[in-house]
Amino acid sequence: MKGAWVVFRKELLDALRDRRTLLVVLLSSVAMGPLVLVLLSGLVAGVERRADARVLLVQGIEHAPSLRNYLERQTYAVKPAPADFEHRLEASQLSDPVVVIGPDFETEIAAARAPLVEVLSSSANPAAQSGLGRVMSLLRGYNQEQAMLRLVVRGVSPALLEVVQLQERDLAEPAARGAQLTALVPFFVLMAVLYGALNAALDTTAGERERGSLEPLLMNPISRPALVLGKWAAVAAVGMLIAVLSCLSFLPGQWLLRSESLAAMFSFGPREAALFIALLLPLAGALSGLLMAVAIRCRSVKEAQANATVVVLAVSLLPLVTIFNQDGEAAWHLWVPALAQMTLMGRVLKGGALGALDLALPLLLCLLLAAASMAYVARTLRHRATQ
Amino acid sequence: MIEVIDVERRFVQGRGRRARVVQAVAGARFVAADGCITGLLGSNGAGKTTTLRMVASLLTPDAGRVLVDGIDATRQPAASLARLGVLSDARGLYPRLSARENIVYYARLHGLDDRAAAQRTEVLAEALDMRALLDRRTEGFSQGERMKTALARCLVHDPPNIVLDEPTNGLDVKATRSLREALRRLRDEQGKCIVFSTHVMQEVERLCDHVVVMAQGRTVAAGSVAALCERGGSSDFEQAFVSLAFGADGAHP
Numbered sequence: 001m002k003g004a005w006v007v008f009r010k011e012l013l014d015a016l017r018d019r020r021t022l023l024v025v026l027l028s029s030v031a032m033g034p035l036v037l038v039l040l041s042g043l044v045a046g047v048e049r050r051a052d053a054r055v056l057l058v059q060g061i062e063h064a065p066s067l068r069n070y071l072e073r074q075t076y077a078v079k080p081a082p083a084d085f086e087h088r089l090e091a092s093q094l095s096d097p098v099v100v101i102g103p104d105f106e107t108e109i110a111a112a113r114a115p116l117v118e119v120l121s122s123s124a125n126p127a128a129q130s131g132l133g134r135v136m137s138l139l140r141g142y143n144q145e146q147a148m149l150r151l152v153v154r155g156v157s158p159a160l161l162e163v164v165q166l167q168e169r170d171l172a173e174p175a176a177r178g179a180q181l182t183a184l185v186p187f188f189v190l191m192a193v194l195y196g197a198l199n200a201a202l203d204t205t206a207g208e209r210e211r212g213s214l215e216p217l218l219m220n221p222i223s224r225p226a227l228v229l230g231k232w233a234a235v236a237a238v239g240m241l242i243a244v245l246s247c248l249s250f251l252p253g254q255w256l257l258r259s260e261s262l263a264a265m266f267s268f269g270p271r272e273a274a275l276f277i278a279l280l281l282p283l284a285g286a287l288s289g290l291l292m293a294v295a296i297r298c299r300s301v302k303e304a305q306a307n308a309t310v311v312v313l314a315v316s317l318l319p320l321v322t323i324f325n326q327d328g329e330a331a332w333h334l335w336v337p338a339l340a341q342m343t344l345m346g347r348v349l350k351g352g353a354l355g356a357l358d359l360a361l362p363l364l365l366c367l368l369l370a371a372a373s374m375a376y377v378a379r380t381l382r383h384r385a386t387q
Numbered sequence: 388m389i390e391v392i393d394v395e396r397r398f399v400q401g402r403g404r405r406a407r408v409v410q411a412v413a414g415a416r417f418v419a420a421d422g423c424i425t426g427l428l429g430s431n432g433a434g435k436t437t438t439l440r441m442v443a444s445l446l447t448p449d450a451g452r453v454l455v456d457g458i459d460a461t462r463q464p465a466a467s468l469a470r471l472g473v474l475s476d477a478r479g480l481y482p483r484l485s486a487r488e489n490i491v492y493y494a495r496l497h498g499l500d501d502r503a504a505a506q507r508t509e510v511l512a513e514a515l516d517m518r519a520l521l522d523r524r525t526e527g528f529s530q531g532e533r534m535k536t537a538l539a540r541c542l543v544h545d546p547p548n549i550v551l552d553e554p555t556n557g558l559d560v561k562a563t564r565s566l567r568e569a570l571r572r573l574r575d576e577q578g579k580c581i582v583f584s585t586h587v588m589q590e591v592e593r594l595c596d597h598v599v600v601m602a603q604g605r606t607v608a609a610g611s612v613a614a615l616c617e618r619g620g621s622s623d624f625e626q627a628f629v630s631l632a633f634g635a636d637g638a639h640p
Contacts, residue, residue: 006495010484017483213479217539219443220496221465 003222005228008237015200015238025199029192029242030249036188037250052299056131056135057081060101066109067101070142089120095127097135098110109146138166186345187274189246190338193284194315196242196309201291205377206304209296218381228378232289232370239284247276267351275348278359279304279341282366284335287315289373296377318342334361337369388580389419389442389548394451410526410539411437413604414446419582421547424574426595427584428628434604436476436583439552442582443473455548455563464465469497472546477520478537480525490543495546504543511539515569519632531562538569548580555590565605567594588625602632 061068071078081098088094100118108115119135121128148158154156208214250268295304319338334340340362396412407582412434414445420424429435438447442453444464455467480489496568517535555563573579591598600608608631619627
């Protein structure tokens with residue numbers, strides 16, 4: 001046990017001395033989460049703002065006072081379109097469609113001829129395209145109002161034209177779409193843990209073989225299980241440090257949220273942070289062990305990196321199961337490390353409850369995985385040192 | 388004292404039908420006495436490194452025994468390693484740690500406490516003339532500086548038996564001389580048992596009290612340089628070695 005402690009202290013010091021790698025991992029994993037959060041909030045805030053704005057861009061509104069009157073009664077603000085709107089719509093610089101009214105609008109209406117009103121958008125411009133439906137139904141409303149007035153003048157009941165009453169009701173909150181993206185947050189912390197442990201795990205195993213320091217190390221009177229335990233503890237400590245930091249980084253990240261509805265949906269307080277950490281610490285241990293077991297077979301760090309890609313890929317693809325699987329959460333999800341943590345973190349974010357079993361089962365599986373990996377590394381260590 | 392008694396070791400290369408058995412050591416035997424530098428001399432692939440790895444409990448012999456001060460290296464590896472300092476073929480240091488940290492790490496693994504570890508490091512730094520290196524990271528060390536650090540690392544627990552596997556590989560004249568000087572002092576002042584493997588004749592002629600000649604995994608001759616010259620029938624040690632190592636099997640190069 002004392003030997004394991006000596007190894008742990010040295011390996012941790014060694015890993016923390018690797019400043020450049022550590023800095024990159026810290027920046028990419030710890031800064032990534034809040035950054036994504038801020039970008040997300042910007043996106044959602046933009047959607048909300050446009051829905052609330054009720055602005056219509058029109059060219060030639062001076063030719064159509066009756067339309068202007070209708071639009072203003074619908075509480076829309078009419079703004080003149082910018083001069084080069086066609087070009088700007090094509091280049092996706094304008095995010096609203098533009099209504100173009102000809103100079104003869106009122107005279108044609110007076111003469112009961114239908115004047116042409118064009119709504120310009122570009123199907124290559126998704127922002128303008130998304131506003132197209134709103135503009136079209138607004139103009140149809142004007143059409144309908146005018147038609148009804150004409151019928152009334154001729155003594156026909158407008159109800160004749162309306163067989164059924166149609167009314168549209170959008171149940172989705174403007175922010176709901178954006179808020180779905182907060183499901184990405186568990187994914188980011190998961191990857192942060194994995195990349196945090198990756199370098200240290202590779203360095204203490206394949207790196208040690210590559211440098212030729214494993215053989216002399218094994219000539220010390222320390223048992224192999226103690227040696228592996230010390231190494232694993234150091235790697236896991238680095239992974240856990242990253243896990244804690246990346247979870248805590250979401251706390252201040254939350255203050256940066258610009259969208260109020262997103263802030264309401266993404267409630268990440270000390271309780272959520274604590275639960276995230278409780279879920280991630282065992283996983284950090286298990287992944288450290290797994291990465292070491294993969295890397296001990298390799299002669300160089302480069303080879304180990306290629307092999308570790310399998311683990312990275314598996315961990316990053318597993319969460320997709322929750323997306324592809326339409327049936328929602330299945331019981332077996334909790335039996336797969338990484339997937340279990342993803343599922344449970346998602347549940348924490350939605351404000352759901354975690355039972356004792358939900359926490360205990362993944363913890364137990366992670367402990368088993370870590371122990372099995374360490375046993376494998378200890379068994380392989382001596383054989384590999386002399387090759 | 389290190390006793391190697393009729394040790395054998397084979398390796399299996401490849402798998403399944405393509406597997407090939409290589410008999411790396413097929414009966415090595417020698418005794419390295421205290422207060423004496425024993426040279427293990429052999430050409431490349433003669434089984435020197437494999438034999439020394441068995442002495443260091445890194446490999447288990449298929450047959451035969453290795454005794455370090457009477458302790459079986461296979462049955463009690465921890466006890467035998469505690470009485471052994473090994474400078475192996477692989478001499479990797481930790482590049483992000485200073486020379487002092489590298490040495491203290493091994494001291495702690497040998498069970499020395501912090502004070503004893505620090506004190507031993509100072510003593511060795513003085514003896515190996517490497518005080519200026521101690522607090523530098525080993526990242527940019529020259530071969531000679533690496534060797535000194537690795538040697539200090541393997542001597543840190545003051546072992547009575549020292550095993551060095553081709554220690555002069557890659558060293559320049561100055562570093563080789565200072566190593567030779569250090570080994571002589573360890574023998575004369577502290578009466579250590581030193582085993583030293585090499586394929587360089589001059590090393591053996593200059594340094595060794597007792598020479599063990601290995602060829603194709605076997606010990607083919609043993610004795611002082613003078614005795615071996617006599618047995619090989621030549622006053623030139625190199626010629627004597629060639630006839631001892633290869634002549635017996637008729638495989639003259």
